[in-house]
Amino acid sequence: EAGVAQSPRYKIIEKRQSVAFWCNPISGHATLYWYQQILGQGPKLLIQFQNNGVVDDSQLPKDRFSAERLKGVDSTLKIQPAKLEDSAVYLCASSLRDRVYIRTDTQYFGPGTRLTVL
């Protein structure tokens, strides 16, 4: 079974530029997550989709970050314009959960995209 795919693996941009990341979850997984992991810290949830609807985006900086999940499969995360503090690894994860209110659900992660903002 193929895992979570992400691209690109690495991206270097200058501040105020735009960037987009792509994620393809494990086949059949209803829930998709985007995390930001700053060096030396644990991942922080940015946004959570169930199918193509947003379940939680409370920690997404909406003035510069946006995300979509068209047709409930692939997802794109965009930053526009980027700031120096956006330098981090952006992780995509997916889980099987097909109902919002369940107690436990294992998330499987992709390899991540390392973003450097100069």
Next chain:
Amino acid sequence: SQELEQSPQSLIVQEGKNLTINCTSSKTLYGLYWYKQKYGEGLIFLMMLQKGGEEKSHEKITAKLDEKKQQSSLHITASQPSHAGIYLCGAGRLQGAQKLVFGQGTRLTINP
């Protein structure tokens, strides 16, 4: 203070030695997940615990959950170079939908 505390933050052990990593939650747990991360890469799922007293093992790695104390420990027996990496615990939270909150990670180095 952190919602999920891991200790120690870093650990250097001699190959063949045993070691333990701890994870303590300040809030109610809805599942406790252990992941391993190689530098600059994604997280690899190791184990999930959800019941008090539960213990799971995979190869030489054992994880236990003390639900009353809201703590979990990860124990590695006879460590090998392949065990090196960052170990992250994730606490399941029910805030509307179920979500994961992660600790800051424990960086494990194995010296030959």
